[in-house]
Amino acid sequence: MRKNFGVKTWTYPQPVFIIGTYDEKGVPNAMNAAWGGISDDDQISICVGENHKTTANLLQRKAFTVSIGCAEQRVACDYVGLVSGKDVPDKLERAGFHAVASSFVDAPLFAELPMALECRLVSYDLDSCRLVGEIINVSAEERILNEAGEIDLEKLQPLTYDPIHRIYYGLGSRVGHAFQDGKEIK
Amino acid sequence: MRKNFGVKTWTYPQPVFIIGTYDEKGVPNAMNAAWGGISDDDQISICVGENHKTTANLLQRKAFTVSIGCAEQRVACDYVGLVSGKDVPDKLERAGFHAVASSFVDAPLFAELPMALECRLVSYDLDSCRLVGEIINVSAEERILNEAGEIDLEKLQPLTYDPIHRIYYGLGSRVGHAFQDGKEIK
Numbered sequence: 001m002r003k004n005f006g007v008k009t010w011t012y013p014q015p016v017f018i019i020g021t022y023d024e025k026g027v028p029n030a031m032n033a034a035w036g037g038i039s040d041d042d043q044i045s046i047c048v049g050e051n052h053k054t055t056a057n058l059l060q061r062k063a064f065t066v067s068i069g070c071a072e073q074r075v076a077c078d079y080v081g082l083v084s085g086k087d088v089p090d091k092l093e094r095a096g097f098h099a100v101a102s103s104f105v106d107a108p109l110f111a112e113l114p115m116a117l118e119c120r121l122v123s124y125d126l127d128s129c130r131l132v133g134e135i136i137n138v139s140a141e142e143r144i145l146n147e148a149g150e151i152d153l154e155k156l157q158p159l160t161y162d163p164i165h166r167i168y169y170g171l172g173s174r175v176g177h178a179f180q181d182g183k184e185i186k
Numbered sequence: 187m188r189k190n191f192g193v194k195t196w197t198y199p200q201p202v203f204i205i206g207t208y209d210e211k212g213v214p215n216a217m218n219a220a221w222g223g224i225s226d227d228d229q230i231s232i233c234v235g236e237n238h239k240t241t242a243n244l245l246q247r248k249a250f251t252v253s254i255g256c257a258e259q260r261v262a263c264d265y266v267g268l269v270s271g272k273d274v275p276d277k278l279e280r281a282g283f284h285a286v287a288s289s290f291v292d293a294p295l296f297a298e299l300p301m302a303l304e305c306r307l308v309s310y311d312l313d314s315c316r317l318v319g320e321i322i323n324v325s326a327e328e329r330i331l332n333e334a335g336e337i338d339l340e341k342l343q344p345l346t347y348d349p350i351h352r353i354y355y356g357l358g359s360r361v362g363h364a365f366q367d368g369k370e371i372k
Contacts, residue, residue, distance in 0.1 A: 001328045002295070003335065008324040009224045010337070011303065012254050012344035013199040013357065037223015038195040040314040041233060045225035068198050071361050079368030094371050109188070117197065128226040138194040142187045149189065151196070153348045153355065158198035160346070160357065162339045166365055169339065170358030171199065171346065175257050178352040182265030185280050 009035055009047075013160035016069025016077055016168070017046060020099070020108045020116070021057035023085075028092055028099035028108040029053050032069065032081025034161045039132065044117060048124075048131045053085035055124070055131075062121040063105035064133060067113035071157040071170050076112065078168075104137040114141035115156055195221055195233075199346035202255025202354070203232060204263055206285070206294045206302070207243035209271070214278055214285035214294040215239050218255065218267025220347045225318065230303060233315045239271035241310070241317075248307040249291035250319060253299035257343040257356050262298065264354075290323040300327035301342055 017033045031054040036046030044066060048055055058064040069077040076095040085091050092099060092110075099108035104118040119133030144155040153171060160169040203219045217240040222232030230252060234241055244250040255263040262281040271277050278285060278296075285294035290304040305319030330341040339357060346355040 002325045003328060003331060004289075005324045005326070005337075007228050007321050008303075009227065009230075009321065010301075010324055011201055011203070011222075011224055011230065011252070012301070012339060012342060013201060013346050015197055015199060015223070017197070035224040036197075037201070037225070037231070038197055038221040038233060039223070039225050039231035040316045041195065042193050043314075043316075044195075044197065045223070045231055047224060047227060066197070074362045075367045075370055077368075078362065078364055078366070079371040082365060082368040082372055103190075115196075115198070117194075128229075130226045130229075135193050135195065138191045138196055139188045140191070142189060145189060150350050151191075153198060153346075153351075153353075156198060158346075159361070160199050160339075160344075161364060163364075164336050165339075166363060167339075167360050168362040168364055168367070170361045172356030172358040174353050175345070175356045176260045176264065176354040178264055178347060178349075178354055179268060180264070180352070181261050181354070182263075182268040184261055185265040186268055 014163060016159040016161050018067040018069055018077055018080060018113055019054050020065035020067060020110060021054050022061050022107060023057045024060055029057055029085040030080040030092060030097055032077055034163060042135050044119060044133050044135060046131045047129045049129050050126050058121055059124060061106045063107040065102055065107045065109055065116045065118050067110055067116040069159045071159055073112050074159060074168055114144045115151060200349060202263055202345040202347050204253040204255055204266060204299055205240050206251035206253060206296060207240050208247050208293060209243045210246055215243055215271040216266040216278060216283055218263055228321050230305060230319050230321060232317045234317045235315050236312050244307055245310060247292045249293040251288055251293045251295055251302045251304050253296055253302040255345040257345055259298050260345060260354055300330045301337060
């Protein structure tokens, strides 16, 4: 038997994105957003409500970064989703995040978050809360790269978010090979 | 030091989506797509190339389903990404997938894939390959529900795809609680 849940925005594994922006004075901010993903061959789409400091910032600066929430920074990633930069001016300092200017867009990267997409604002729709960014660059700290200089997921340890139970999961073990395992059937 | 990779569509954890459609004769099809996610408060966006049988099907039927690729069905999920319904008419049978009509949209669910989003076609853009669906319903087999009747990620076991190394990962262990762990700092 199948149970129907109605209209829900549940896809798994759901990511934990940390959006980085500068305000009009150049003060960096970070917020946690879970609803989003790649939507085009060079774009990312994320649902971001209009009342966030982040939304005002990215509309003004026309840019943002999307860092991948990772297990090592779980507490800080959760924290930046709990408080607003409007209420806590030293939010980033409290989170322990150190902002570093992106070389590609007018937005900050965070030294503690080892992988990020650097994006130029394409559009933001108030009604649907849909933020779209053109991916200008993806960057990663050397500490999460393998010997071939590629991003190593097992070093990155991206978080998976379960919005139903508000639980963060870690990355599991390797279970198979894409474009290969299916050949058993083929 | 940070390494720059240029324009890449890498976000983690990346999902494994199995798109279900009917063709003009009502023959069900399934394909594997990894680039996508929630893009609005009731929409999902996925990159799907124009030459797929799936694309022709969903443009005609104005509907599709998105099942969550899971560890138990890893081989079959990989297989439906390796061959086209154009070349292998009995693709679903070979994969071991049994199509069941959605009660909400004109597209098939698959008995072996325990969770799916049932979507009405909103738009498809040839240039960008961006498919957008309105989520009409989310359904799940009882075998992946917990005692409260909610979807249990540990029973679903969603796959994570690593496009750089073409590896499938399983779900890891619980590492924390959202909207709670960050209170340590607050």
